[in-house]
Amino acid sequence: MTSTQDAKVQTGEVVLEAVGLTKHFPVRRKLRQFFTREQNAVHAVDDVNLTLRRGQVVALVGESGSGKSTVARLLAQLYPRTDGDIRLHGESTRVKGGGAFRAYAARVQMIFQDPFASLNPVHTIRYHLTRSLKIHHNAGKTDEDLEIALRDLLTRVSLTPPERYLDKFPHELSGGQRQRVAIARALGAQPEALLADEPVSMLDVSIRLGVLNLLRDLKERLNLAILYITHDIASARYFADETLVMYAGRMVEGGDSETVTQSPAHPYTRLLIDSAPDPDRLAGDVNPLDEDRGNGEPPSLIRPPSGCRFHPRCPAAMARCETDLPVRLEIGDKPGHWAACWLYDEATVKEAAK
Ligand code: SF4
Numbered sequence: 001m002t003s004t005q006d007a008k009v010q011t012g013e014v015v016l017e018a019v020g021l022t023k024h025f026p027v028r029r030k031l032r033q034f035f036t037r038e039q040n041a042v043h044a045v046d047d048v049n050l051t052l053r054r055g056q057v058v059a060l061v062g063e064s065g066s067g068k069s070t071v072a073r074l075l076a077q078l079y080p081r082t083d084g085d086i087r088l089h090g091e092s093t094r095v096k097g098g099g100a101f102r103a104y105a106a107r108v109q110m111i112f113q114d115p116f117a118s119l120n121p122v123h124t125i126r127y128h129l130t131r132s133l134k135i136h137h138n139a140g141k142t143d144e145d146l147e148i149a150l151r152d153l154l155t156r157v158s159l160t161p162p163e164r165y166l167d168k169f170p171h172e173l174s175g176g177q178r179q180r181v182a183i184a185r186a187l188g189a190q191p192e193a194l195l196a197d198e199p200v201s202m203l204d205v206s207i208r209l210g211v212l213n214l215l216r217d218l219k220e221r222l223n224l225a226i227l228y229i230t231h232d233i234a235s236a237r238y239f240a241d242e243t244l245v246m247y248a249g250r251m252v253e254g255g256d257s258e259t260v261t262q263s264p265a266h267p268y269t270r271l272l273i274d275s276a277p278d279p280d281r282l283a284g285d286v287n288p289l290d291e292d293r294g295n296g297e298p299p300s301l302i303r304p305p306s307g308c309r310f311h312p313r314c315p316a317a318m319a320r321c322e323t324d325l326p327v328r329l330e331i332g333d334k335p336g337h338w339a340a341c342w343l344y345d346e347a348t349v350k351e352a353a354k
Contacts, residue, residue: 011055020084059240115178132188176207255337
């Protein structure tokens with residue numbers, strides 16, 4: 001992206017929106033005999049809403065099986081959605097042909113969790129980057145243009161000097177270097193949004209911060225919108241402007257990262273934060289996992305719990321939680337902080353105050 005293009009885009013401009021995004025996977029035929037007709041689907045994602053803006057990072061946090069990676073794949077249009085919409089600059093992406101998909105893919109790029117699996121082991125770094133540049137028509141007209149573009153991509157991800165890396169194979173690089181190549185390949189499309197699905201979880205702890213700092217630097221320099229999928233809520237606080245928490249396919253809390261991580265409102269978010277290893281916790285302190293009334297795992301998404309999906313595990317569950325699906329409720333005086341939890345319903349608060 002040129003500096004002229006940089007100047008044209010406004011930080012905060014909405015790039016990508018998910019509106020009521022829903023994904024139900026059909027249950028495999030062999031298993032269907034065990035379920036009723038209504039239970040013939042895995043409710044992986046239900047009614048997810050989120051907005052990605054230029055120059056901002058949104059973290060989507062949750063434990064394994066919460067549906068967060070499915071949201072990223074839906075936004076990348078790798079899966080067809082069951083319901084809802086994805087809007088790019090306000091325009092619906094429904095019913096578009098292959099050409100429109102290619103244009104979409106150039107603007108919305110995905111970075112996968114495992115950089116080794118996402119790179120072809122029989123091809124060099126030069127091959128991977130050249131392919132990305134050529135597919136998206138960013139290779140220039142001459143061999144010299146291509147060479148400059150290749151070097152520029154590697155320099156952007158701090159793999160310097162570029163000539164040291166261009167003709168290497170993926171297995172000759174470290175995990176962190178491979179993830180940098182995967183990021184460079186995504187940048188070859190000159191995207192506006194990056195969907196980073198657990199981009200550091202497979203890397204050594206010592207190099208995770210370097211890759212997160214690189215993504216933050218790219219966000220600022222290229223004004224990228226970034227969706228950061230993670231199970232590590234502590235890294236969301238460090239890296240993301242906004243944090244959204246998912247449980248069992250539904251969004252349960254959202255707000256600016258500082259507020260969500262320092263003053264969590266939803267009982268699940270509190271459990272998630274309190275369950276993180278804490279060297280300051282003294283022996284004999286209550287282990288937050290003891291508060292978990294379930295088996296510490298998300299429920300089956302073929303038969304998701306009625307009402308609030310967290311109610312079988314929630315230490316604060318009330319009678320209505322088993323029957324009524326919680327709606328988003330504003331929390332306290334922090335604008336934009338919300339939780340889908342009946343504890344914040346006015347009627348419940350009044351009842352508790354009697
Ligand atoms: Fe717990 Fe009820 Fe809130 Fe769900 S709605 S998190 S069960 S208190």
